[in-house]
Amino acid sequence: MTSLRGEGGPRYRHRPGVAAAYATIAVDRLTPVIGAEISGVDLAAPIPDAQMDELRRALAEHLVIFFRDQRIAPIQQLEFGRLFGELHLHPAAPHEPGHPELMIIQTDAQSTRANGEGWHTDVSCDEEPPMGSILYIKECPPQGGDTLFASMYAAYEALSDRMKAYLEGLRAVHDGEPVYRGLYANLGVADKPNYPRAEHPVIRTHPVTGRKALYVNAGFTTRLLGVPSDESAGILAYLFRHMENPLFQCRFRWRPGSIAFWDNRCAQHRAMWDYWPHRRYGNRVTIKGERPV
Ligand code: SIN
Numbered sequence: 001m002t003s004l005r006g007e008g009g010p011r012y013r014h015r016p017g018v019a020a021a022y023a024t025i026a027v028d029r030l031t032p033v034i035g036a037e038i039s040g041v042d043l044a045a046p047i048p049d050a051q052m053d054e055l056r057r058a059l060a061e062h063l064v065i066f067f068r069d070q071r072i073a074p075i076q077q078l079e080f081g082r083l084f085g086e087l088h089l090h091p092a093a094p095h096e097p098g099h100p101e102l103m104i105i106q107t108d109a110q111s112t113r114a115n116g117e118g119w120h121t122d123v124s125c126d127e128e129p130p131m132g133s134i135l136y137i138k139e140c141p142p143q144g145g146d147t148l149f150a151s152m153y154a155a156y157e158a159l160s161d162r163m164k165a166y167l168e169g170l171r172a173v174h175d176g177e178p179v180y181r182g183l184y185a186n187l188g189v190a191d192k193p194n195y196p197r198a199e200h201p202v203i204r205t206h207p208v209t210g211r212k213a214l215y216v217n218a219g220f221t222t223r224l225l226g227v228p229s230d231e232s233a234g235i236l237a238y239l240f241r242h243m244e245n246p247l248f249q250c251r252f253r254w255r256p257g258s259i260a261f262w263d264n265r266c267a268q269h270r271a272m273w274d275y276w277p278h279r280r281y282g283n284r285v286t287i288k289g290e291r292p293v
Contacts, residue, residue: 035250120219131289
């Protein structure tokens, strides 16, 4: 792991802004940099406008927000997602019958691989990768199956000024092929002839917060453009190791009825598959995003 200890203490220090209080929800932060558990919301009931505004603000401030003890039907999960934008269709994953936007997240004794096992942002191989994902877990293993989330604002801010200057303006290839081919075979999904591939800036500016975030991930990013291949491999290896620093992370322990809603534009995540042969099952709704700039 990269050491962030400089001469006068840690090189990365979270500098919180002054956040206004919330009136319609309670927000319990998991760490100083990422993650907050939200209470006072029933996602099975209509959400008043003032509460929607606060949920949007909580997502912008905390990058991933969690809800506990929710009981929602598939249609309610889809409707909740649509409050944040048009829904995204996954290029490879299985979906619930009759609901192409309701992705199945399932691992059991027959699984040979698990969805999201490595650090990634969802479908960053799309030209316009998803802005956010809402995962509702209905069945949990007795232990394990947590999801880790990491702030890519924190990962960017902790880079040296020289590294920030080097990365500014660089672009990278994000390729779905090595990720998706064969990934869902045990769930009966046949491979497509091709999977998406796109080029994105290595540093992106979040369209809502205006903050800069590191936007390469070990799942999809295969190559930096405009530099020799050995330099690309070395820099990407450094960045992938750098962004894994636990200082930038939170870890969420699921219970049946928990929901996580993360912002793919500034956070990465990684699902722990440490519970084989037990089953973990849920649904993900993914919200369309914009071309990264
Ligand atoms: C995903 O990458 O969407 C899966 C996350 C999880 O299963 O926890």
